[in-house]
Amino acid sequence: MPIIPVAERTWAAVTPASTYLFGVETDTGTAPDTDAGDVRLVQWYWGPRLPEAALAEAALPPTPRQRSGFHDPRDIHELLPVDGGRRWGVPSLQAFYEGGVRSVELSFAEAVAGTDEIELVLRDETYGLRVGVHVRCADGTDVVERWVTVANEGAAPVRFGRLDSGSWAVPERSAYRCTGVYGAWAYETQLQRAELPVGETTFTSRTGTTSHRANPWIMVDAGDATEESGEVWAVALAWSGSWRLTAQHRPEGDLAVTCGFGHDGPSVHLAPGERLRTPSALGLYGDGGYGAASRAWHAYTRGHVLPAPREERPVLYNSWEATGFDVSESGQLELAARAAEVGAELFVVDDGWFGTRDRDSRGLGDWWPNPGRFPDGLTRLFDGVRALGMAAGLWVEPEMVNPDSDLYRDRPDWVLHHPGRRRDTMRNQLVLNFARTDVREWAIGWLDALVGEYHLAYLKWDMNRSFSQAGWPEAGERADMLWSEHTDGVYAVMDELRRRRPGLRIESCSGGGGRVDLGVLRRTDQVWTSDNTDARDRQAIQHGFSYLYPAGTMSAWVTDSPNPHTRRRVPLRYRFHVAMAGVLGLGGNLTAWSAEEFDEAAGLVEAYKAIRPVVQHGRLHRLGGTPGLTASAVQYVLDDRVVVLAYNPFSPDRRAPRRLRLAGLDPEAVYEVVTSEAGATAPVGSRRHGRTLTALGLILPSFLPNGPDYRSELLELRRVRTP
Numbered sequence: 001m002p003i004i005p006v007a008e009r010t011w012a013a014v015t016p017a018s019t020y021l022f023g024v025e026t027d028t029g030t031a032p033d034t035d036a037g038d039v040r041l042v043q044w045y046w047g048p049r050l051p052e053a054a055l056a057e058a059a060l061p062p063t064p065r066q067r068s069g070f071h072d073p074r075d076i077h078e079l080l081p082v083d084g085g086r087r088w089g090v091p092s093l094q095a096f097y098e099g100g101v102r103s104v105e106l107s108f109a110e111a112v113a114g115t116d117e118i119e120l121v122l123r124d125e126t127y128g129l130r131v132g133v134h135v136r137c138a139d140g141t142d143v144v145e146r147w148v149t150v151a152n153e154g155a156a157p158v159r160f161g162r163l164d165s166g167s168w169a170v171p172e173r174s175a176y177r178c179t180g181v182y183g184a185w186a187y188e189t190q191l192q193r194a195e196l197p198v199g200e201t202t203f204t205s206r207t208g209t210t211s212h213r214a215n216p217w218i219m220v221d222a223g224d225a226t227e228e229s230g231e232v233w234a235v236a237l238a239w240s241g242s243w244r245l246t247a248q249h250r251p252e253g254d255l256a257v258t259c260g261f262g263h264d265g266p267s268v269h270l271a272p273g274e275r276l277r278t279p280s281a282l283g284l285y286g287d288g289g290y291g292a293a294s295r296a297w298h299a300y301t302r303g304h305v306l307p308a309p310r311e312e313r314p315v316l317y318n319s320w321e322a323t324g325f326d327v328s329e330s331g332q333l334e335l336a337a338r339a340a341e342v343g344a345e346l347f348v349v350d351d352g353w354f355g356t357r358d359r360d361s362r363g364l365g366d367w368w369p370n371p372g373r374f375p376d377g378l379t380r381l382f383d384g385v386r387a388l389g390m391a392a393g394l395w396v397e398p399e400m401v402n403p404d405s406d407l408y409r410d411r412p413d414w415v416l417h418h419p420g421r422r423r424d425t426m427r428n429q430l431v432l433n434f435a436r437t438d439v440r441e442w443a444i445g446w447l448d449a450l451v452g453e454y455h456l457a458y459l460k461w462d463m464n465r466s467f468s469q470a471g472w473p474e475a476g477e478r479a480d481m482l483w484s485e486h487t488d489g490v491y492a493v494m495d496e497l498r499r500r501r502p503g504l505r506i507e508s509c510s511g512g513g514g515r516v517d518l519g520v521l522r523r524t525d526q527v528w529t530s531d532n533t534d535a536r537d538r539q540a541i542q543h544g545f546s547y548l549y550p551a552g553t554m555s556a557w558v559t560d561s562p563n564p565h566t567r568r569r570v571p572l573r574y575r576f577h578v579a580m581a582g583v584l585g586l587g588g589n590l591t592a593w594s595a596e597e598f599d600e601a602a603g604l605v606e607a608y609k610a611i612r613p614v615v616q617h618g619r620l621h622r623l624g625g626t627p628g629l630t631a632s633a634v635q636y637v638l639d640d641r642v643v644v645l646a647y648n649p650f651s652p653d654r655r656a657p658r659r660l661r662l663a664g665l666d667p668e669a670v671y672e673v674v675t676s677e678a679g680a681t682a683p684v685g686s687r688r689h690g691r692t693l694t695a696l697g698l699i700l701p702s703f704l705p706n707g708p709d710y711r712s713e714l715l716e717l718r719r720v721r722t723p
């Protein structure tokens with residue numbers, strides 16, 4: 001029973017490794033001024049799991065620091081600090097009532113408790129606002145889920161400047177360091193780690209999407225965590241629209257992280273009788289360093305987020321890098337024949353198959369096969385694909401329209417726009433307003449028909465521009481709601497499509513990794529990590545990606561050399577070994593590969609299929625180095641199987657470690673090498689104790705100095721004897 005009552009108005013979310021203690025703060029009588037009736041829901045404790053008998057003693061109000069006539073710091077521990085009363089921090093909830101009244105005043109109404117979920121109900125009686133603060137904790141995970149519901153039971157509309165999913169206090173430490181990712185198109189999920197300055201540090205997206213520029217999660221430690229050890233507090237937001245996450249490092253020394261949907265500017269509108277639920281914010285505490293925190297996120301994503309987590313993702317071939325917009329039946333079938341031969345299991349036709357789409361300036365929105373290119377439709381093409389033993393997939397971009405399209409000529413009012421303002425295009429396209437029910441119905445209609453007619457097993461759902469001039473004239477004072485309701489609409493269409501077509505699998509793409517988050521992963525199966533398919537660049541991207549998201553969601557293609565994005569030449573094996581660390585796919589012009597390359601590729605695809613369950617479902621250990629720059633390795637463990645992929649892009653350092661120390665093994669157990677390219681140092685059939693492998697390590701040829709650039713290797717061990 002993960003949520004347990006501790007004392008009056010005090011509860012604990014008890015997870016395998018942590019305790020999250022919260023409740024209603026009662027007046028201690030220590031306040032110099034009174035705020036009678038003002039309620040504070042507070043987090044008493046968030047850290048290592050406490051014995052049940054100790055829970056009550058931990059639920060004591062901390063002595064407030066530095067109180068004065070100028071400041072009252074108590075809101076740092078609040079689950080939902082409001083803009084109101086004596087609070088000057090970043091509000092998690094800021095409401096504007098009729099007549100310009102602000103300063104929210106909440107009173108506690110009741111707690112509605114279930115076994116793994118509780119709702120703490122608060123009310124602003126004067127204006128009829130009901131606020132539900134929800135805490136949920138599923139069995140077997142260290143992730144605590146929180147969200148907020150608001151219901152307008154008053155007579156006038158309420159507007160919210162900020163309506164976060166909640167605030168999380170990180171316990172007192174003498175310093176705070178933060179880890180997160182930033183990026184850009186073709187440069188996603190770059191890890192950054194820095195001390196949090198005193199002040200407010202905000203990570204945000206204003207694009208209407210999750211965005212490439214930041215990803216909605218943060219990990220905080222006291223400056224002492226490593227990959228293998230140390231306490232880490234993490235917060236992630238499960239949302240695919242604009243978002244905001246602010247870490248407040250107070251001058252008094254405390255730290256709280258508040259996050260939610262939306263960004264500064266647009267407001268949330270709640271008419272009388274309306275109710276709204278925020279997206280979920282997820283908190284995780286662990287004391288095993290970043291590595292264990294990542295593994296806990298991966299387990300949570302597999303156990304509680306992904307719709308079909310147990311399936312193995314197929315090796316797909318995608319035509320984009322080979323053909324661009326130059327799509328034809330014969331050309332695709334030629335690629336399909338090569339793809340099947342090399343071992344692909346799914347053939348995905350990318351952009352260029354529909355409407356008049358022979359370039360990026362026209363056809364988006366006209367979702368029928370290009371009559372010039374496919375006069376008889378796509379049946380022959382996809383029957384051909386299936387005859388080759390592969391499943392069929394198709395690229396779509398449902399939220400977009402080119403002005404040069406039948407759809408736009410017919411429905412110019414369907415795009416985001418403000419009357420009397422320009423409609424700026426990006427990549428020659430405009431954004432369809434998925435907040436509108438008619439747009440959603442149109443999308444579900446053609447998507448369902450397309451999947452049905454061509455028996456599609458897979459859609460790559462793309463989204464290739466940010467919002468601009470984001471107006472919704474018909475919605476009047478609700479217009480700003482498009483910022484969240486667009487995302488709700490995308491979710492609704494995906495959910496309905498999956499409901500109607502249970503066998504369908506979806507890849508989330510937004511110009512590569514612009515829509516990667518725990519919200520979209522609830523209704524998709526994998527994501528297109530980046531349009532940058534250069535293996536070396538990819539290593540850094542995959543490294544940052546792995547902090548939150550499991551390898552089984554990370555699409556990674558092997559494409560041509562030199563790479564079309566970077567012109568870098570990287571050996572085929574290295575390219576494969578990098579892509580094999582996720583969901584392997586192929587994306588190059590296979591018809592131009594030499595016979596040797598082709599044979600080598602076929603062998604590597606086969607090798608991937610053999611290790612696929614371990615990579616896609618196993619526990620990830622990042623084994624050090626700076627991926628893409630210095631020697632590094634990733635390791636996956638599933639039951640008795642251990643897979644290692646090691647890389648050395650180049651080695652100017654003659655003194656770098658030659659041994660790779662493994663992790664996460666049973667020290668007493670014996671492991672046998674079953675696949676090795678390490679030659680004499682780890683021959684197939686050789687055996688080592690877990691402790692030897694983790695404490696001493698293995699000498700890897702690719703880590704030795706004086707070798708060529710781009711050495712990589714695959715090693716597999718199997719636990720053969722347990723103590």
Ligand code: GLA
Pocket residue numbers: 320350351395462464509510511512528531
């Ligand atoms: C985006 C995607 C690419 C490809 C193109 C097609 O950029 O990220 O993979 O699908 O669109 O236009």
